Amino acid sequence: MTSKVIVEKNAYHDSVTLMSLSGKLLAKDGVEEAVVSMATEMNKSLLGNISLLTEEAEQATENDLIIAVKADTDETVEQVLRLVDEALHARKEHKSGNGVKSVKTLPAAIDALPEANMAVISVPGEYAAKEAKQALNQGLHVMLFSDNVTIEAERELKLLGQEKGLLVMGPDCGTAIINQVGLCFANQINQGGIGIVAASGTGLQEVSVQIDRLGYGITQAIGTGGRDLHQDIGGIMMLEGMRALADDDATDVIVLISKPPAKPVQDKILNEIKKVTKPVVVGFLDGDREAIEAVGATFAPTLIDAARQAVSLVDPTATISSELDQAAIDWVEQVTHNLTAQQRYVRGLFCGGTLTSEALSIMRARGLQVKSNVAKKAEEKIDNLSLSVGHTLLDMGDDDFTKGKPHPMIEPALRNERLLIEAQDPETAVLLLDFELGYGSHDDPVGESIEVIKQAKQQAIDAGRYLPIVAYLCGTETDKQDYRKQEQKLKEAGVYVASSNEMASRLACMIANKEVAK
Amino acid sequence: MSRIDQIFQQRLQVINIGAAKFKEDLDLQNIDSIQYDWRPPAGGNPQLIEALDWLQNHEQIEMANQEAIKRIKDAHPYLVDIEPAVKVIPGMHAKKILHSGPPITWENMCGPAKGAIIGALIYEGLADNEQEAARLAESGEIEFAPANEHSAVGPMAGIISPSMPVHVVENRTHGNKAYCTVNEGLGKVLRFGANSEDVITRLKWIETVFAPALKAALQQSNGIDLKSITSQALHMGDECHNRNKASTSLFYREIIDYFLQTDLDKSDLRQVIEFIKNNEHYYLNLSMPACKSALDAAHGIPYSTVVTTMARNGVEFGIRVSGLDQKTWFTAPANFVKGLFFPGYSEADAAPDLGDSTITETMGIGGFAMGGSPAIVQFVGGEVEDAIDYSEQMYQITVGENSNYSIPALNFRGGAYGIDIRKVVDTNILPVINTGMAHKEAGIGQVGAGIVHPPFACFEQALLTFAAKYRGEQNE
Structure with missing residues (x-):
């Protein structure tokens, strides 16, 4: 084992670029550790944990770049360093579509694009609020992808946005579609009459994807950030978003997506719904049906249900079936016969947080006792993140797994290690996986995992078992990754590709329960 | 709404x-x-960010800075006279030598500065040879001080000794004056630390032949309008720091008739005008005091965060800020210039960044105006596009645009001027300087030219000191 640590002074790169680069390097043969990061205190302590914090690295400041590699041979180390150089150098040369190079300040950006109306902000959380405030003061709508913004700052920003009549989507907002333009993590969705306001990124993705699959479309999909319905924020952005969609002539039906909010916030939202003359679907996962229906809104307990309800409100003649198709039933029947008695549990490894929550809700409704790191109920909370027991659903994009690493939607390979572990467990009856397509996501998410999936299946066979895998591809036919090709790769590896996260979850339940649908 | x-x-x-x-x-x-x-503002330093938060969107500072740039722009420098330093520079005396950059002691000076001081002491007749001069310099008998603290500036080593004739530049808008020696030309010259006999002989000639002739010519004139020359030269490919071809020609055109109006001996006259004609950097030593007279006028405005001095002594880079005391320098080790070397020289030969000529960048010309001076790009390395990028970037760290000094390549946009320490710290963008490089050993001369930036630390210290001073005042 050999290692090398280099500090480049005054060479700032954004963390998304660096983390996905680190992810790519780690995936290379012979590489034990590879960290390319700015020398923040957190990154330095992460380096310390893997014994790569040299004295020079310790002295480095937030504007300095650290490249640390540990690998089997000097040659591999040099190879990695060359890759880093190429990746970061190419980035510098990058010029924008209209020929204007990148700029270094907000005034310069406005000079270069005087008609700008939206700022997408993905800077480290501690600085994000300041950038967002400046953007709002310049009259720009804001999509704030950054997380780790204090709740006080969030409130201040949202009040400022409210005063100025500007969107403040976020902090921690992963997805939005404004005027058919996908921002950050978003799918290519048909245009239509449904307007969405969502406090969840993958929740928004799934609802919009399912609407698209039903042959309908959306006007706008406004993200609010996960904390908007927190009591301290009071749903400012969801209320503003709903009002904007109520005023928007193109929007016929409004869909709200969130985890169930605290009672006072829910009351505020429901109160506002009363004033809206358009139909409203409230998709509060595991929410309060009675209260919602009492204000004349339609309640949807799951994401798929929100999409279906919205479509049937837009077009009452739409044919919507929640039945499983025969092919799926046949497949379940066939694989169930191949399971050993010991194979009893669903193991779900998700990239999408709200997809994990939806799966949990669906499995619970079918009587399964599930543990998960997204659970809110005490009895469902997972004890040990690194050990799955019984039915387990893991959101691999949660902070628990992503500290100093890219999100698995950007770098799906980071899920592979856990995938093999779950596959080796003789109690695993079925693996449940999601893959997100669309803008922001990896260019070939299935390709990053497919070899490992094949390996997992083979290992099971070698151990005298059969391992069924159900996957869901959250994406549309027009997404940039080519849905059909992604699907094909999974099918060829013997993975069952479900048409929704809900269907994938239901199939997994059926397999684990060894039930054969009538 | x-x-x-x-x-x-x-x-x-x-x-x-x-x-x-x-x-x-x-x-x-x-x-x-x-x-x-x-990028993280202020390099992610929490102390600086906290100070910045207080200083940004501060009405008094904005107003003070507007006043500072108004003064810089309104300043109208004229070349009015040439006189021995000791006669005109305030505080100058027979045993005082001025140097470039922030204050420094003899022991700590760089090679070229020491060489130039030795030359100056021989020139003044205070020493007969190098050893004697060095001993005298060490003895403590000679007072060394920054030219910038004496309304003066000097390129490279920037040595001004009592008998040296200095251009007297008058800022007729604000009434203050600025001083600078006569540019000796290229090759073996005092400002690069050369002190051989021919160097001393040339200095003597400047004192005894050139200066009286120029004085006589200037007496015929009503002063030579330097603002007008700089402004025109910027439209002719000069940036008036490293390229002074156009400005020297314009100056030559302005002064020539006044020379002819004097009753000077014809052969002296021919030597004098040839000296100007053959030195395409003649105007540098007019451009610099012209800038100096404008920036001095803008110094001492309470609450102004505008930089009024950037200067280097070959060891340290120093800046001064309008709203802080005149004697308060913020210094850090000078950087090495990155650029092209003359044949036979390499990075190992170069002294760190040296000279007061960064007064031009402080004024918003020189490196700041490089986008309008494509010819200089060849000299310092890089591409024309880089030069335009540099000029455009400077708008991010300055208070205003000087329409008197506009840049044709930027659609005649007024050049960026009035460097604001807050913006430098906030954006991590440093002022850009194009400059010559001196050999680290005395007397060898110029080894190349290139691009250099001030150390970020100068601006950090200035910002913290500024915040401490004015927050303190507000709390009283």
Whole structure:
């Protein structure tokens, strides 16, 4: 084992670029550790944990770049360093579509694009609020992808946005579609009459994807950030978003997506719904049906249900079936016969947080006792993140797994290690996986995992078992990754590709329960 | 007040702040967008960020800075006279030698500065040879001081000794004066630390033949308008720091008739005008005091965060700020210049950044105006596009645009001027300087030219001191 640590002074790169680069390097043969990061205190302590914090690295400041590699041979180390150089150098040369190079300040950006109306902000959380405030003061709508913004700052920003009549989507907002333009993590969705306001990124993705699959479309999909319905924020952005969609002539039906909010916030939202003359679907996962229906809104307990309800409100003649198709039933029947008695549990490894929550809700409704790191109920909370027991659903994009690493939607390979572990467990009856397509996501998410999936299946066979895998591809036919090709790769590896996260979850339940649908 | 739903009727145009990946996906969707390569303000230093928060959007500071740039722009420098330093420079005396950059002691000076001081002591007749001169310099008998603290500036070593004739530049708007020696030309010259006999002989000639002739010519004139020459030269490919071809020619055109009006001996006259004609950097030593007279006028405005001095002594880089005391320098080790070397020289031969000529960048010309001076790009390395980028970037760290000094290549936009320490710290963008490089050993001369930046630390210290001073005052 050999290692090398280099500090480049005054060479700032954004963390998304660096983390996905680190992810790519780690995936290379012979590489034990590879960290390319700015020398923040957190990154330095992460380096310390893997014994790569040299004295020079310790002295480095937030504007300095650290490249640390540990690998089997000097040659591999040099190879990695060359890759880093190429990746970061190419980035510098990058010029924008209209020929204007990148700029270094907000005034310069406005000079270069005087008609700008939206700022997408993905800077480290501690600085994000300041950038967002400046953007709002310049009259720009804001999509704030950054997380780790204090709740006080969030409130201040949202009040400022409210005063100025500007969107403040976020902090921690992963997805939005404004005027058919996908921002950050978003799918290519048909245009239509449904307007969405969502406090969840993958929740928004799934609802919009399912609407698209039903042959309908959306006007706008406004993200609010996960904390908007927190009591301290009071749903400012969801209320503003709903009002904007109520005023928007193109929007016929409004869909709200969130985890169930605290009672006072829910009351505020429901109160506002009363004033809206358009139909409203409230998709509060595991929410309060009675209260919602009492204000004349339609309640949807799951994401798929929100999409279906919205479509049937837009077009009452739409044919919507929640039945499983025969092919799926046949497949379940066939694989169930191949399971050993010991194979009893669903193991779900998700990239999408709200997809994990939806799966949990669906499995619970079918009587399964599930543990998960997204659970809110005490009895469902997972004890040990690194050990799955019984039915387990893991959101691999949660902070628990992503500290100093890219999100698995950007770098799906980071899920592979856990995938093999779950596959080796003789109690695993079925693996449940999601893959997100669309803008922001990896260019070939299935390709990053497919070899490992094949390996997992083979290992099971070698151990005298059969391992069924159900996957869901959250994406549309027009997404940039080519849905059909992604699907094909999974099918060829013997993975069952479900048409929704809900269907994938239901199939997994059926397999684990060894039930054969009538 | 706008309403959120109004954006639904507009074409989306996006500023992407941070992860460039999101911008790539906007390009895929054919959306107009611009990438803002964000960096942590103030290098992520919490103490600086806290100070910045207090200093930004501060009305008194904004007003003071507007006043500072108004003074800089309004200043109208004329060359009015040439006189021995000791006669005109305030505080100058027979045993005092001025040098470039922030204060420094003899032991700590760089090679070229020491060489030039030795030359100056021999020239003054205070020493007969190098050893004697060095001993005298060490003895403590000679007082050394920064030219910048004496309304004066000097290129490279920037040595001004009592008998040296200095151009007297008068800022007729504000009434203050600035001083600078006569440029000796290229090759073996005092400002690069050369002190051989021919150097001393030339200095003597300047004192005894050239200066009286120029004085006589200037007496015929009503002063030579330097603001006008600089302004025109900027439209003729000069940036008036490293390229002075056009400005020297313009000066020559202005002064020549006044020379002819004097009753000077014809052969002296021919030598004098040939000296100007053959030295294409003649105007540097007029450009610099012209800038100096404008910036001195803008010094001492309470609450102003505008930089009024940037100067280097070959060891340290120093800046001064309008709203802080005149004697308060913020210094850090000078950087090495990056650029092209003359044949036979390499980086190992160069002294660190040296000279007061950065007064031109402080004024908003020199490196700041490089976009209008494509010819200089060849000299310092890089491409014309880089030069334009540099000039454009400087708008991010300055208070205003000087329409008197406009840049043709930027559609005649007024040059960026009035460096604001807050903006430098906030954006991490440093002023850009183009400059010559001196050999680290005395007397060898220029080894190349290139681009250099001040150390960031100068601006950090200035910002903290500034915040401490004015917050203290407000709390009283």
